[in-house]
Amino acid sequence: MPEVNLPNLLRSHAGGQRSVRVEGATIAEVLETLQGEYPGLSGQLVTSEGDLHRFVNVYLNDDDVRYMEKLDTKVQPDDTVSILPAVAGGAQ
């Protein structure tokens, strides 16, 4: 079962856990399962249009899924999915 690493901001929605294991054969399925098991995560990862939120970065092992098949990226049982917030800002 894939392992999902959560950023600090979202851990409170998963019982304080840094890492959880959820089923899923694609990134979309993993995130859907994640949100189903931890409803507090709903709406924070995927938009209502079904796209990855632009302020969320998702990695399959070491690779950014935006440069792969995005939410359709296939996930193996021994893969690690890491979720990190985009870190941005500026004077403007």
Place this chain on the structure above:
Amino acid sequence: MKDLSDDRPAAAVQPESDPMPPGTAEMKCSVLHLTVSQLDEMIAHCLRAYPEEGCGLLTGHATTGTVAKIQPTRNVAASAQVYTVDPAEHLRIDRAAEAEGNSVIGVFHSHTHTDPYPSPTDVSQAPEPSWHYVLVSLRQEVASVRSYRIIGEEVAEEPIEVH
């Protein structure tokens, strides 16, 4: 000796701290602990990045606000007005911090021509309420450094204790 043909600000530093405004209990107790060399490292990275905004992450102990490492990163926005920490570098730094028993506890970035205070963009895009947000202003000849906590839309300056 400062090269007068070089319009970049000098590398000196003025860590500043004012009394904290009223806020949450967490904000009231918040302090960022840095060493002199860490302060210099942040400023040096921002000066090297000039005229673009420089940025990087702070790793260390979340509960005490003690910085273990300054982690300069690439600004993938490559802009003088906005920054975006390279996501791949963020992932690498996050993993390395965990392996060392630390965590990412904040971010620093420069304002090349404005004061060291979080802009509306900084506030709206602040990703983690538990983080320390360090601003390095290059507006004056002497770089100015301040640190803040940003929780929701609430901004509170915190003291920087330099050791």
